[in-house]
Amino acid sequence: MRITQEGDYALRVVLYLCKENMNEPKKSKIISEHEKIPLRFLLKLFRKLNKAGIIKSFRGAEGGYSIAKSPDKITLKDIIEAIDGPIFINRCIYDADFCNLNRTNTCDIHHALLKIQKRLVEDLENITIDNVIKGEVQF
Amino acid sequence: MRITQEGDYALRVVLYLCKENMNEPKKSKIISEHEKIPLRFLLKLFRKLNKAGIIKSFRGAEGGYSIAKSPDKITLKDIIEAIDGPIFINRCIYDADFCNLNRTNTCDIHHALLKIQKRLVEDLENITIDNVIKGEVQF
DNA sequence: ATAAACCATACTTAATTGGTATACATTGTT
DNA sequence: AACAATGTATACCAATTAAGTATGGTTTAT
Numbered sequence: 065m066r067i068t069q070e071g072d073y074a075l076r077v078v079l080y081l082c083k084e085n086m087n088e089p090k091k092s093k094i095i096s097e098h099e100k101i102p103l104r105f106l107l108k109l110f111r112k113l114n115k116a117g118i119i120k121s122f123r124g125a126e127g128g129y130s131i132a133k134s135p136d137k138i139t140l141k142d143i144i145e146a147i148d149g150p151i152f153i154n155r156c157i158y159d160a161d162f163c164n165l166n167r168t169n170t171c172d173i174h175h176a177l178l179k180i181q182k183r184l185v186e187d188l189e190n191i192t193i194d195n196v197i198k199g200e201v202q203f
Numbered sequence: 204m205r206i207t208q209e210g211d212y213a214l215r216v217v218l219y220l221c222k223e224n225m226n227e228p229k230k231s232k233i234i235s236e237h238e239k240i241p242l243r244f245l246l247k248l249f250r251k252l253n254k255a256g257i258i259k260s261f262r263g264a265e266g267g268y269s270i271a272k273s274p275d276k277i278t279l280k281d282i283i284e285a286i287d288g289p290i291f292i293n294r295c296i297y298d299a300d301f302c303n304l305n306r307t308n309t310c311d312i313h314h315a316l317l318k319i320q321k322r323l324v325e326d327l328e329n330i331t332i333d334n335v336i337k338g339e340v341q342f
Numbered sequence: 343a344t345a346a347a348c349c350a351t352a353c354t355t356a357a358t359t360g361g362t363a364t365a366c367a368t369t370g371t372t
Numbered sequence: 373a374a375c376a377a378t379g380t381a382t383a384c385c386a387a388t389t390a391a392g393t394a395t396g397g398t399t400t401a402t
Contacts, residue, residue, distance in 0.1 A: 124369025263400025
């Protein structure tokens with residue numbers, strides 16, 4: 065039940081770009097140093113965020129990365145799924161062949177886990193980077 | 204964001220023992236075959252559930268396993284934590300050294316993840332095996 | 343006493359995750 | 373036009389974690 069290190073990096077990097085909120089793109093080297101993320105790993109990670117439309121990249125000299133949309137339009141779910149793909153808390157939820165025995169299509173455990181998953185995803189959807197910046201996430 | 208295969212096995216095995224609800228203990232070999240879980244792996248898994256007080260084991264000939272407490276007193280969280288230990292969705296939550304840079308003690312992302320985790324754990328606590336058996340888990 | 347069960351520990355293998363390397367494409371500057 | 377500074381793409385390697393197996397031991401009903 066962990067988010068990956070890469071997912072964690074992604075959350076922090078997106079938060080950073082949102083906070084910087086600058087006109088000119090930030091260079092990966094700067095971000096790598098600031099967030100203590102291995103440069104190559106960060107570059108790879110950025111490509112995933114780029115594909116997902118969360119950040120924009122600028123190639124060439126004086127290139128870099130900047131945020132692609134408003135922080136209140138970026139949810140934690142968006143970022144985590146951009147990195148790790150769709151969230152499934154159990155294999156049997158995306159592939160019925162894993163539903164231990166192929167019982168009555170979906171077993172009772174399957175149902176329970178699906179409910180847990182649904183609520184988890186909802187929670188992740190309900191927190192935006194804007195919420196995070198403004199300290200609106202209470203617990 | 205996955206529960207482990209072992210955790211999944213554990214949920215199914217506990218459900219099975221609760222449903223069987225017999226006086227005499229069930230032998231691991233029978234359970235292994237019924238749930239299609241490798242025998243040795245199952246034995247190891249049962250020891251964890253035993254330590255956590257969820258099931259009881261009986262040694263010697265005619266030994267086996269049976270449920271140790273009422274299904275309405277066993278939550279999904281109990282089972283998953285018995286197998287995998289306490290739930291932390293991110294390393295920085297149990298070990299502040301991982302909180303990327305040691306910024307202002309706990310960073311904004313940390314707060315958000317803690318909230319997500321808290322709700323996840325609550326959800327897992329609120330579903331008992333009894334709920335599962337009775338089909339009370341809707342989604 | 344014996345056989346059928348579970349217990350404990352250690353080991354091995356497989357899968358996933360994290361990180362690196364190589365070669366390439368783009369773009370601003372000189 | 374050449375160059376250097378950037379990002380891109382793919383493939384590879386290493387570390388960690390999860391899954392499964394093996395060996396030898398203990399308990400207990402018969």
